[in-house]
Amino acid sequence: LQKYIVYRKRKIFFGQTGKVEDLAVVIGKHPKEKYLIPVSDIHKEDLISLLEAKKISYTKAVMYRTVSNDFEDNEKFDYDMLVFFSPSGISSLLKNFPNFEQKDIKIGCFGPTTAKAIKDAGLRLDMEAPTPEAPSITAALEIYLKKQQSEKG
Numbered sequence: 001l002q003k004y005i006v007y008r009k010r011k012i013f014f015g016q017t018g019k020v021e022d023l024a025v026v027i028g029k030h031p032k033e034k035y036l037i038p039v040s041d042i043h044k045e046d047l048i049s050l051l052e053a054k055k056i057s058y059t060k061a062v063m064y065r066t067v068s069n070d071f072e073d074n075e076k077f078d079y080d081m082l083v084f085f086s087p088s089g090i091s092s093l094l095k096n097f098p099n100f101e102q103k104d105i106k107i108g109c110f111g112p113t114t115a116k117a118i119k120d121a122g123l124r125l126d127m128e129a130p131t132p133e134a135p136s137i138t139a140a141l142e143i144y145l146k147k148q149q150s151e152k153g
Contacts, residue, residue: 020047031056038063042088068092081106083137087117094121110137
């Protein structure tokens, strides 16, 4: 943010790691400030509940909406792997394909809430990130592909 926003009279606070706990420490040092919290229409309440617990003045601003991309009736669905980054992706899949059968399609995800949504939908989770071995989806995919390669050979 600081590279693209001219500060003038505004103060921009950010954490070092990008995690809510880190941001909470910075916000805790400036309790009298008023905060604008940009969120999606579907968001976790962890930061909001933290601000309310510390009695911090804030305004929640919905800056973007999560919208599912509808498939046309004639579109082919021939994927080897589907990777989801939010529970709304699972909802979109089931909305677009109510009779979806996983069969040989591999499913991967990023984040514990997305993993829970996959399991709750009765689907098989083949690849998950972040984990201690795979902190990113790229690392998880690399580990998964190496594992598949070793099982074949």
